[in-house]
Amino acid sequence: MSSQAAIGVIGGSGFYSFLDDVTEVTVDTPYGEPSDSLFVGELGGRQVAFLPRHGRQHHLPPHRINYRANLWALRSAGVRQVLAPCAVGGLRPEYGPGTLLVPDQLVDRTKARAQTYFDGETLPDGSRPQVVHLTFADPYCPGGRAAALAAAHGQGWEAVDGGTLCVVEGPRFSTRAESRWHAAQGWSVVGMTGHPEAVLARELGLCYSSLTLVTDLDAGAEAGAGVSHAEVMRVFGENVGRLRDVLFDAVVRLPDVRECGCADSLAGLELGITLP
Numbered sequence: 685m686s687s688q689a690a691i692g693v694i695g696g697s698g699f700y701s702f703l704d705d706v707t708e709v710t711v712d713t714p715y716g717e718p719s720d721s722l723f724v725g726e727l728g729g730r731q732v733a734f735l736p737r738h739g740r741q742h743h744l745p746p747h748r749i750n751y752r753a754n755l756w757a758l759r760s761a762g763v764r765q766v767l768a769p770c771a772v773g774g775l776r777p778e779y780g781p782g783t784l785l786v787p788d789q790l791v792d793r794t795k796a797r798a799q800t801y802f803d804g805e806t807l808p809d810g811s812r813p814q815v816v817h818l819t820f821a822d823p824y825c826p827g828g829r830a831a832a833l834a835a836a837h838g839q840g841w842e843a844v845d846g847g848t849l850c851v852v853e854g855p856r857f858s859t860r861a862e863s864r865w866h867a868a869q870g871w872s873v874v875g876m877t878g879h880p881e882a883v884l885a886r887e888l889g890l891c892y893s894s895l896t897l898v899t900d901l902d903a904g905a906e907a908g909a910g911v912s913h914a915e916v917m918r919v920f921g922e923n924v925g926r927l928r929d930v931l932f933d934a935v936v937r938l939p940d941v942r943e944c945g946c947a948d949s950l951a952g953l954e955l956g957i958t959l960p
């Protein structure tokens with residue numbers, strides 16, 4: 685079993701525990717430790733590396749995840765295409781629990797996360813990243829989005845094609861005023877982990893697509909007591925099986941050869957560092 689994988693899934697044991705022959709791979713990075721080991725297995729002839737975003741014990745809250753180490757570790761293992769499922773709140777009444785939405789835009793409302801590899805800090809090997817400003821107008825890979833949507837359709841779970849994922853710092857849920865404001869902007873769903881994953885993937889020339897599972901209506905979109913952690917976990921647990929089916933199908937549908945342009949995000953730029 686190879687420890688290399690071309691495809692990465694940022695998600696935990698609810699996804700990879702169903703594979704035969706999973707190899708645990710520990711990866712060190714210049715940015716510190718990733719959330720956990722990579723768990724590499726085969727799916728439909730493709731090597732896939734799973735990385736539990738919150739750690740296998742789910743001990744890392746969204747604001748303490750080492751996103752830079754996570755994406756770097758995936759690329760180090762050979763990963764070039766990433767599928768990133770995450771739980772979100774629905775900002776519209778029609779996006780109730782159980783909705784699968786594949787966003788095409790994001791809004792970053794996080795506050796205190798390392799957002800770039802190109803911050804001028806010297807790496808342990810002595811190399812020093814240059815200042816780099818990447819194009820990020822369309823944050824998600826069109827090929828990955830198409831694979832996710834086709835997979836959902838194939839599994840009989842019609843996903844919402846497009847929408848804006850608003851990423852907040854957390855770990856608390858939004859107030860009603862914040863939630864109503866997010867909804868009034870026309871944004872679709874709100875989560876805590878979809879960023880800076882997306883931009884860090886872009887900085888490493890990776891394809892990145894987000895699959896958001898609505899676990900609750902956000903505070904401004906419902907009339908009840910507001911979002912609770914227990915409810916989020918319950919709805920996620922109810923849907924993790926079919927989300928896994930969609931992910932596995934999407935993996936098989938990802939192209940062998942990338943023609944989407946994500947790999948060229950750094951073309952012609954002086955980086956100052958060598959990507960793994």
Ligand SMILES: [Zn+2]
Binds near residue numbers: 828942946
């Ligand atoms: Zn791509």
